[in-house]
Amino acid sequence: MGEDGYGFELPLLLFAGFRTIVDRLHAELAAQGHPDARPAHGFALQAIGVRGATASEVGRRLGVSKQAAGKTVDRLEALGYVRREDDPADARRKLVLLTPRGLDVLERSAVIFEQIRAEWAEALGVKRVREMEADLRTMVPAAFFRLDVAGWFGA
Amino acid sequence: MGEDGYGFELPLLLFAGFRTIVDRLHAELAAQGHPDARPAHGFALQAIGVRGATASEVGRRLGVSKQAAGKTVDRLEALGYVRREDDPADARRKLVLLTPRGLDVLERSAVIFEQIRAEWAEALGVKRVREMEADLRTMVPAAFFRLDVAGWFGA
DNA sequence: GTAAACTCGACAACGTGGTTGACCAAAACG
DNA sequence: CGTTTTGGTCAACCACGTTGTCGAGTTTAC
Numbered sequence: 001m002g003e004d005g006y007g008f009e010l011p012l013l014l015f016a017g018f019r020t021i022v023d024r025l026h027a028e029l030a031a032q033g034h035p036d037a038r039p040a041h042g043f044a045l046q047a048i049g050v051r052g053a054t055a056s057e058v059g060r061r062l063g064v065s066k067q068a069a070g071k072t073v074d075r076l077e078a079l080g081y082v083r084r085e086d087d088p089a090d091a092r093r094k095l096v097l098l099t100p101r102g103l104d105v106l107e108r109s110a111v112i113f114e115q116i117r118a119e120w121a122e123a124l125g126v127k128r129v130r131e132m133e134a135d136l137r138t139m140v141p142a143a144f145f146r147l148d149v150a151g152w153f154g155a
Numbered sequence: 156m157g158e159d160g161y162g163f164e165l166p167l168l169l170f171a172g173f174r175t176i177v178d179r180l181h182a183e184l185a186a187q188g189h190p191d192a193r194p195a196h197g198f199a200l201q202a203i204g205v206r207g208a209t210a211s212e213v214g215r216r217l218g219v220s221k222q223a224a225g226k227t228v229d230r231l232e233a234l235g236y237v238r239r240e241d242d243p244a245d246a247r248r249k250l251v252l253l254t255p256r257g258l259d260v261l262e263r264s265a266v267i268f269e270q271i272r273a274e275w276a277e278a279l280g281v282k283r284v285r286e287m288e289a290d291l292r293t294m295v296p297a298a299f300f301r302l303d304v305a306g307w308f309g310a
Numbered sequence: 311g312t313a314a315a316c317t318c319g320a321c322a323a324c325g326t327g328g329t330t331g332a333c334c335a336a337a338a339c340g
Numbered sequence: 341c342g343t344t345t346t347g348g349t350c351a352a353c354c355a356c357g358t359t360g361t362c363g364a365g366t367t368t369a370c
Contacts, residue, residue, distance in 0.1 A: 008201075008268045010275070010284070011180075013291035014173040020295050021166040040327065046163070056347055068328055070348070075326080092336050092347045110163070117165050124290045129165070132287050135279045136168040140175050195356070211318060223357050225319070230355080247318040247365050 021116050028112045034105050036079055044072045045081060045098065045106050052097040054087075081105060176271050183267045189260050191234055199227045200253065200261050203237060207252040236260060 022039050029037045047053065047061040059069030073096050076082045081102035087093035098106070121129045177194050184192045202208065202216040202224075214224030228251050231237045236257035242248035253261070276284045 008265065010272050010288060011173050011176040011268065013288055013295065014169050014176070016295040017291045018166050018169040018173060021169070025166075038326085054347070064327085065329065066347075067330085067349080071327075090337070090347085094348070113163055113166065120165070120294055123293060128286065128290055131283065132290060133165060133168055135283055135287060136172045138278060139275055140168065140171040193355085209318075219356085220358065221318075222320085222359085226356075245318085245366070249319070 021113070024116055025109060025112050029105065029108060032108055034108070037105055040072060041076060041079070041081065041105075042109055044069070044076060045102055048082060048096050048098060048102075050098060050103070052085075052095045054093050054095060058096065076102070176268070179271055180264060180267050184260065184263060187263055189263070192260055195227060196231060196234075196236065196260075197264055199224070199231060200236060200257055203251050203253060203257075205253060205258065207240075207250045209242075209248050209250060213251065231257070
């Protein structure tokens with residue numbers, strides 16, 4: 001063991017940092033009219049995007065099965081964040097589209113994330129935050145758009 | 156939005172960094188005779204510790220309900236990582252104790268985490284890794300350090 | 311010393327986010 | 341054409357979490 005402490009600290013700190021930000025985000029979202037939004041919803045809504053996507057496409061973008069993506073879309077639909085629409089050009093496809101409410105939660109999330117990052121920059125210095133982001137980009141495989149987030153968030 | 160990009164990047168990078176390390180850990184563990192080990196097991200085994208603990212204590216240390224902790228202990232028991240033993244001093248309690256196999260996976264995890272951290276230090280510089288850890292410690296609430304680290308290997 | 315309060319472990323029901331496998335209808339391809 | 345691929349859905353299952361309930365055992369208060 002090195003002088004820097006036990007090895008599990010680094011992954012634990014990374015996870016704790018992530019959870020700290022995500023928990024803050026959802027506390028803010030709850031206070032801004034989105035009490036039922038969950039982390040997985042944000043990932044899915046981003047994968048859907050303003051131009052819409054099919055459930056299968058969402059699954060591929062998130063690195064999960066089309067069935068899992070379909071169930072997530074079901075929940076988003078029940079919460080009013082997306083709607084489904086038949087694709088006139090392909091009778092198999094059902095386009096998933098953001099509702100105004102879905103767009104709202106995405107926009108608010110972006111604003112809140114910016115606020116949190118600004119707080120980190122104020123506490124640590126902009127340079128240190130930028131270095132942290134750059135270092136993480138160096139160490140993370142490029143194709144990390146794959147999320148597979150199950151179980152990593154609290155209730 | 157600042158010039159640094161969208162706010163989603165920082166939490167996504169933290170999560171990606173965590174996942175990158177944890178995925179590496181479990182690939183190594185699988186190659187070293189622990190193919191069924193999962194991330195949640197590692198957290199639970201740490202919470203149990205070499206001196207053992209009850210399911211309720213594990214739940215408190217991990218910040219989950221005693222029922223959830225009990226179910227995780229069930230799985231660890233089925234995998235041979237822990238055993239349960241009646242507490243002669245308190246007929247309500249059932250002590251959860253690491254088996255030799257449970258201790259083995261903990262020890263191997265510590266070694267692998269050290270290797271991964273050394274790789275990060277080689278790629279980024281020891282100073283930058285230390286700064287990252289220090290910065291994260293600054294930004295993360297102390298509640299995330301509930302895991303009882305002292306006495307990991309009987310120390 | 312006994313009654314009340316608390317704690318532990320267990321059971322049940324449920325929610326969320328995943329997985330495979332199977333299947334049909336529609337599209338794409340030979 | 342017929343064959344293969346693709347999109348959506350249903351069903352069963354798993355991992356991990358939640359509340360609520362409950363009996364048995366231990367503490368605490370009076």
